[in-house]
């Protein structure tokens with residue numbers, strides 16, 4: 001049982017969890033007494049037999065669960081996706097637009113949005129997301145979104161990401177008001193905001209700010225198993241029948257009662273304990289941030305107060321090395337690292353002990369810099385200034401689109417060495433991961449600045465989707 005043993009070993013080693021899914025490696029279930037319910041969850045892994053229900057045509061237990069979700073979130077209707085927000089986003093976009101339609105899209109979007117554009121073939125207008133200060137994605141600016149809506153009044157839909165991976169929330173209310181003047185459907189990827197509804201100190205969810213469709217990954221910020229997402233229908237602007245038909249294309253036909261059962265558990269926990277636990281976590285995050293700044297780290301807290309970005313740049317450690325030190329020396333696992341630091345994702349599953357331990361670890365790193373540098377020296381030294389590279393190159397990246405995403409994806413393509421790719425048309429997205437935001441999209445010309453940045457990402461140990469064995473896929477011409 002090598003696979004099970006391998007994963008088990010990783011989890012067993014972990015002392016503190018600041019990453020998804022939002023049950024902190026299942027610890028909240030035992031802490032709150034839900035573990036007996038979960039111990040036997042595999043026993044409900046059945047199929048559409050008499051009395052269960054049909055995922056794509058719910059009329060019983062699944063329909064009732066969805067009704068309870070929609071009541072909790074105050075929306076017209078909620079539809080579960082057991083294939084994550086990925087299937088939810090592709091289905092929602094496919095329901096909103098056709099091949100001859102125009103759609104305005106946040107360029108900082110998740111891969112699934114681009115895949116929906118490839119599938120639909122719609123004309124896409126992109127709004128640049130602002131990546132600033134240590135690679136943090138601030139999302140699109142309200143003014144930029146409004147300007148593009150005014151310039152494209154004939155667009156059928158707009159897709160926005162709020163909050164961003166770093167917890168930045170957009171002004172969905174303002175953008176929706178303008179979009180609706182022209183009957184443009186507002187779709188919000190709120191994958192990282194399913195917890196907003198459970199505390200009055202959280203930002204308001206897009207479900208109550210005028211968005212028409214909101215997709216949330218319950219598993220990211222609620223104590224719910226991976227892959228559980230919900231599509232909330234908040235108005236009559238979207239054709240729900242078409243959305244359900246689209247889900248039949250992109251989601252498995254097999255119902256997972258285990259996953260859906262975990263949604264019920266997660267909602268129960270969130271309703272009973274969410275507010276109190278969120279408030280405690282927000283307080284603790286502020287304390288950690290203050291303490292970390294006092295000893296020389298640089299920090300940033302997202303709009304919900306639960307995403308903490310810590311950079312150890314001042315001590316000469318890049319994000320990847322800092323992540324490795326936290327994991328290997330202190331058994332603390334974080335959500336991700338970028339060039340500059342690590343993103344700690346806190347959920348209602350975290351408790352005070354996690355923060356106390358994190359503060360001890362940070363202080364310990366500060367005290368043992370010399371030894372850590374010896375051990376993590378090669379990979380950690382910031383030898384070419386990353387901030388400078390990003391600041392120098394990113395604002396000057398040209399967006400030179402020659403083909404639509406669909407055309408580029410469907411055309412004959414070939415693999416070329418990345419060094420020889422400048423000037424060629426990208427056939428498959430080139431996406432540094434995490435956070436999974438495409439640097440070059442299908443149909444765009446690869447620039448020499450992209451090549452420099454991609455090589456730099458690879459050299460620093462990041463995965464770049466779309467690059468394999470130093471080759472990228474380009475349209476054959």
Ligand SMILES: Cc1ncc(COP(=O)(O)O)c(C=O)c1O
Nearest residue numbers: 083084085086110189191217229
């Ligand atoms: C902004 C955003 N949207 C959508 C997704 C996809 O979510 P899921 O894992 O539920 O498919 C992600 C995943 O990381 C994401 O970060």
